[in-house]
Amino acid sequence: xxxxxxxxxxxxxxxxxxxxxxxxxxxxxxxxxxxxxxxxxxxxxxxxxxxxxxxxxxxxxxx
Numbered sequence: 001x002x003x004x005x006x007x008x009x010x011x012x013x014x015x016x017x018x019x020x021x022x023x024x025x026x027x028x029x030x031x032x033x034x035x036x037x038x039x040x041x042x043x044x045x046x047x048x049x050x051x052x053x054x055x056x057x058x059x060x061x062x063x
Contacts, residue, residue: 002027005045006034022046 001010011028013019018029022042029035038045 004028004030004034006037009034 002013002016003009004011005027007030009030011030013026013028016028016030018032018035019026020029020035020039021027022038023046027038027042029038
């Protein structure tokens with residue numbers, strides 16, 4: 001399982017509908033909103049310094 005860096009949800013790489021590549025690494029997302037948020041500022045999430053690594057109303061309902 002991969003971790004959606006935007007909302008911290010587990011995402012199955014084999015079935016993920018939303019993914020992007022940044023600096024040669026593939027990142028997987030639970031919803032298109034999380035993918036878009038990541039792509040706006042990937043360094044914010046890749047660096048691990050974001051305080052927004054929690055559900056922010058983007059997508060997935062009950063997590």
